[in-house]
Amino acid sequence: MLVLGLDTSCDDTGVALVEDGYEIRSNVVASQHLFHERYGGIVPTVASRQHCRAVNPLIEMALARADVGLSEIDGVAVSSDQGLAPCLAVGVAAAKALALGTGKPLVGVHHVEGHIYSNLMVHRDLQFPFLCLTVAGGHTMILVAQQLGSYQLIGHSRDDSAGEAYDKIARRLGLGYPGGPIIDKLARKGNPAAFSFPRPMMTDDSLEFSFSGLKTAVNRTIAQLEADGESPVVEDIAASFQEAVVDVLIEKTVRAVAKSGIRSLAVAGGVAANSRLRERLEELSRTDEVRVFSPPGELCIDNGAMIAGVGYHALLAGQRASLRLDACPNAPLGDLGIRYRHNSKYASAGRHPAS
Ligand code: KG4
Ligand code: ZN
Numbered sequence: 001m002l003v004l005g006l007d008t009s010c011d012d013t014g015v016a017l018v019e020d021g022y023e024i025r026s027n028v029v030a031s032q033h034l035f036h037e038r039y040g041g042i043v044p045t046v047a048s049r050q051h052c053r054a055v056n057p058l059i060e061m062a063l064a065r066a067d068v069g070l071s072e073i074d075g076v077a078v079s080s081d082q083g084l085a086p087c088l089a090v091g092v093a094a095a096k097a098l099a100l101g102t103g104k105p106l107v108g109v110h111h112v113e114g115h116i117y118s119n120l121m122v123h124r125d126l127q128f129p130f131l132c133l134t135v136a137g138g139h140t141m142i143l144v145a146q147q148l149g150s151y152q153l154i155g156h157s158r159d160d161s162a163g164e165a166y167d168k169i170a171r172r173l174g175l176g177y178p179g180g181p182i183i184d185k186l187a188r189k190g191n192p193a194a195f196s197f198p199r200p201m202m203t204d205d206s207l208e209f210s211f212s213g214l215k216t217a218v219n220r221t222i223a224q225l226e227a228d229g230e231s232p233v234v235e236d237i238a239a240s241f242q243e244a245v246v247d248v249l250i251e252k253t254v255r256a257v258a259k260s261g262i263r264s265l266a267v268a269g270g271v272a273a274n275s276r277l278r279e280r281l282e283e284l285s286r287t288d289e290v291r292v293f294s295p296p297g298e299l300c301i302d303n304g305a306m307i308a309g310v311g312y313h314a315l316l317a318g319q320r321a322s323l324r325l326d327a328c329p330n331a332p333l334g335d336l337g338i339r340y341r342h343n344s345k346y347a348s349a350g351r352h353p354a355s
Helices: 033-037 044-066 083-103 113-124 162-172 177-186 212-227 233-259 275-285 304-316
Strands: 003-005 010-019 023-030 074-083 108-110 129-135 140-147 150-156 264-268 291-293
Touching: 003 044, 003 304, 010 044, 010 304, 023 044, 023 304, 033 108, 044 083, 044 113, 044 129, 074 083, 074 113, 083 108, 083 150, 108 113, 108 304, 113 129, 113 264, 113 304, 129 233, 162 177, 162 212, 162 233, 177 233, 177 275, 177 291, 212 233, 233 275, 264 275, 275 291
Parallel strands: 003 074, 074 108, 129 264, 264 291
Antiparallel strands: 003 010, 010 023, 129 140, 140 150
């Protein structure tokens, strides 16, 4: 079954063709980073307009790379749940038009489920149940994946996500957007012990996260250095901040393994591409306590392939969306209706450049 997958949930336009849920025939992504760099964050209306421009050429490109015509696809899957409303709406409209034009079935997919699925797509030996550390710009959480469509939330961020903290610190340092890859690169040249930033919520035995206090501590340090007339050594700030984030993510993950007794761990979302996090996960997997699975970089970022993958299983199970399918920016995840976004004033509008 050949499924065309579409993702326009945030600032990347992704289109892919996937055979039987696993074999990626093509996977094309148009990044909008250059458009948002000047704002230091994503402006939803700007992102939506860019999706409008990119989506049709990208569909053409994905079909050409897979060497198939539109009439050969068996279904259309689209990220309809979780993301920025004006962005999701573009993908949903394009998917509906494709389904209507081809007469092929349509399914809506939860964007976060796509991220989780990217692990199953490449690691055929990953068995349920497994733990999933899901770290992106919109959320940070630890889930138990029981089955496709069935997840249990065991820890999540009470305020900012890890990706949000990366993006906001990068903006404070005038480094551009998105902050994660830039800070990751600078941190390789810095001293992680140069500043002692807090590791929030480490003292109790909870699996909850909080990154807002860490972000404030880093901002305060930068402000103090500036007030003292010293220019901050960006590499050292980046390395010390990153070490604090990764320490927390690893510690909570180790706790989740111990508490749940589940020894398979998957990682997902944009921050899963972080080189230091990957290094520490690698160390963890060498302890034999846990087997770690992670997607390749191109499946960590937002992409259409993960959506086509989830869509395949949904179509196989007989799910069909009508042409009334709607974009749902804050949709709960899975059959338990998990709500994992913190209650920040921007939660329903997605990330905002002024936050
Ligand atoms: O999953 P994603 O592409 O979009 C959401 O669904 O949110 O994640 C984007 C987030 C951004 O906050 C970005 O700064 C972060 O992932 N990110 C990274 C890295 N690459 C992307 N954070 C840390 N290190 C990276 N290498
Ligand atoms: Zn994402």
